[in-house]
Amino acid sequence: MNKKEAIKKSALKLLVEKGVHNTPMSEIAKEAGTGMGTIYNYFPNKELLINSIYVDIKDQEEEVFNSVDTEQSTMIQFQMYMQVLIDFLIQNPRYFHFLGQMESSPLITEENLMKGRKTVDMVIVLLKKGQDAGVIKNMEVSQLIVFIGGAVRASASWHIQNDKNKNEFVEQHISLIWDAISA
Amino acid sequence: MNKKEAIKKSALKLLVEKGVHNTPMSEIAKEAGTGMGTIYNYFPNKELLINSIYVDIKDQEEEVFNSVDTEQSTMIQFQMYMQVLIDFLIQNPRYFHFLGQMESSPLITEENLMKGRKTVDMVIVLLKKGQDAGVIKNMEVSQLIVFIGGAVRASASWHIQNDKNKNEFVEQHISLIWDAISA
Amino acid sequence: MNKKEAIKKSALKLLVEKGVHNTPMSEIAKEAGTGMGTIYNYFPNKELLINSIYVDIKDQEEEVFNSVDTEQSTMIQFQMYMQVLIDFLIQNPRYFHFLGQMESSPLITEENLMKGRKTVDMVIVLLKKGQDAGVIKNMEVSQLIVFIGGAVRASASWHIQNDKNKNEFVEQHISLIWDAISA
Amino acid sequence: MNKKEAIKKSALKLLVEKGVHNTPMSEIAKEAGTGMGTIYNYFPNKELLINSIYVDIKDQEEEVFNSVDTEQSTMIQFQMYMQVLIDFLIQNPRYFHFLGQMESSPLITEENLMKGRKTVDMVIVLLKKGQDAGVIKNMEVSQLIVFIGGAVRASASWHIQNDKNKNEFVEQHISLIWDAISA
DNA sequence: CATGAATGAGAATTCATTCAT
DNA sequence: TATGAATGAATTCTCATTCAT
Numbered sequence A, B, C, D: 001m002n003k004k005e006a007i008k009k010s011a012l013k014l015l016v017e018k019g020v021h022n023t024p025m026s027e028i029a030k031e032a033g034t035g036m037g038t039i040y041n042y043f044p045n046k047e048l049l050i051n052s053i054y055v056d057i058k059d060q061e062e063e064v065f066n067s068v069d070t071e072q073s074t075m076i077q078f079q080m081y082m083q084v085l086i087d088f089l090i091q092n093p094r095y096f097h098f099l100g101q102m103e104s105s106p107l108i109t110e111e112n113l114m115k116g117r118k119t120v121d122m123v124i125v126l127l128k129k130g131q132d133a134g135v136i137k138n139m140e141v142s143q144l145i146v147f148i149g150g151a152v153r154a155s156a157s158w159h160i161q162n163d164k165n166k167n168e169f170v171e172q173h174i175s176l177i178w179d180a181i182s183a
Numbered sequence E: 001c002a003t004g005a006a007t008g009a010g011a012a013t014t015c016a017t018t019c020a021t
Numbered sequence F: 001t002a003t004g005a006a007t008g009a010a011t012t013c014t015c016a017t018t019c020a021t
Helices: A003-018 A025-032 A036-042 A046-066 A074-091 A093-103 A110-116 A118-132 A141-161 A166-181 B003-018 B025-032 B036-042 B046-066 B074-091 B093-103 B110-116 B118-132 B141-161 B166-181 C003-018 C025-032 C036-042 C046-066 C074-091 C093-103 C110-116 C118-132 C141-161 C166-181 D003-018 D025-032 D036-042 D046-066 D074-091 D093-103 D110-115 D118-132 D141-161 D166-181
Strands: none
Touching (some): A003 A025, A003 A046, A025 A036, A046 A093, A046 A110, A074 A093, A093 A141, A141 B141, A141 B166, A166 B141, A166 B166, B003 B036, B003 B046, B003 B093, B025 B036, B074 B166, B110 B118, C003 C025, C003 C036, C025 C036, C046 C093, C046 C110, C074 C093, C074 C166, C141 D141, C141 D166, C166 D141, C166 D166, D003 D025, D003 D036, D003 D046, D003 D093, D046 D074, D046 D093, D046 D110, D046 D118, D074 D093, D074 D141, D093 D141, D141 D166
């Protein structure tokens, strides 16, 4: 396999399982089946390795968002956004945990955090459109965003822990969110 | 001041500002105005110091919850719970950030995490009562809890960052949550 | 013994014997009879440890210079300067080798190199006085200085390698230098 | 260009600019426009590459010495030796710096250091002849040699730093040396 | 109880060297 | 011969913890 990908994959696994500061580079190397020096051929240091993983995840997240049909009604489009995002997190629990860890850490550069906000921007646009059309509550968008973010995290978290019939519950969760923000 | 308290206060400050692994015990000692050895007189090791801070915060959270009048309607009681909890976090931003960091870290012992769930248990009881009375949506309670948790974090986070007229916005946030979970 | 001094002494010994880049901090610690961490309690890093040794030596050199009677004739004073300097280097061969290594290395900070030039400045003053009085050749002082420096190093080097009757030979050497620069 | 020569040239440049231990083989390869492995086709290891450069320089030095007419008087021949040597160093500042670095380093093998002493031997022969003829001071030759060495280094050093009308100053320097050693 | 110098295990990072292509 | 990705031993530096005062 591609060594660079193997390193990122192993790093993600261990970072999530043991935390950033309990994961020595040497262990990442062992898990990836490479020498320690090989990691440094691809990533100048630990911090940039972690940032690289972050950007990868955010890129995939954006890709998933781009699959949503933007010709639909605000409600449908919003629900689709939620659907693909929550599905994405449920199907990649490591991504979810990784993002959770990075949230309260100064490791990710401001620049990469910016890049990662693309999906949020797409939702912001939709929410504003919805407010203009009178279907979304007329609150500060930042307030809505932070609420939705919390709800999404909560939903993903719950599904990852309770492996029940997923589809049904995700839909329930999404309608919970929609009920909260719709006018 | 009580030395033990001084140590916990300084530790909390630095832990939140610089992260657990960038806060040496020596710096905590300096900030607290004690010697390093003194910390070890009160706390056997760094991990237990952090756990002690965690338990302290959770104890205060519980105290705040206990101030809520349980003779009111489900809606009023629920809104009061939210109100005191969000206020508590907004007024103690360090607590909020500390809890955020501890969430995705293996540092807090299972036992102390348990202790910290007392307030959650109180909300669970209320939600079940509300479901029986038909005022709360009939979903799995764990689902509701995780949703509410996310929403509370989101609300506190927004208010700590945007220092606007608080009361009004907190109320808006709470009604957002209530709209979402009420039947 | 004073640990800080023990560390500097051991470091000097090993640095001279094995070269800067073949002397791990761990070995310095072992030689000094301390733990590695102890070194870092006194010196923030290897570079500053080395700089500290450099400054120490230069301070001692200056002290030795200050013992010279400045009421004497230019010739006598010059010969005294040479005498105490060469003696100082012969009696501290490690200093001599250390300075030789540092000369062609970017390790010593500009600031410390400046500090180390105090003795040179004293000689410059004397040479200028001698030129005014017509007893020193009328060349650029920087040229004379660099020549004298080379001669001193050469003399010290020879005496350290050939452990003959020192006094006599040092005097010969000094008169060699004086013959060269006197008008 | 010949790859072997390109490697030695690049190595010399970087070694002088950045120091032996701050010059990775990979950078030498890049500077030389070859792959890292290619270096190892020509030089078994870094140490031998450096030794090879040392020997090259010393060979050139010897060649330059051999251009001196040995039919002249001791004084003329001595001054010619000094002239060609100092010129050689001034015109090849990298050689000068490289030799300076190697002097206090255990990298050059004893065998190669020996080879490098051929020019010194030629001067020794001349000095002895001069002593027999009564034109050179009757000191131990090793003493004279070490003194002359220091003076040459000093002269080259001064000229490399002060790019003035060279010829005149080199002559001044040489007569300084001659004044010092002549009887 | 209070102190802080001393310690050394552990982590990140570098780079000479190898070897499959 | 030429290449450069892969390697891991070696090095610097950090910091939780101890213990003599």
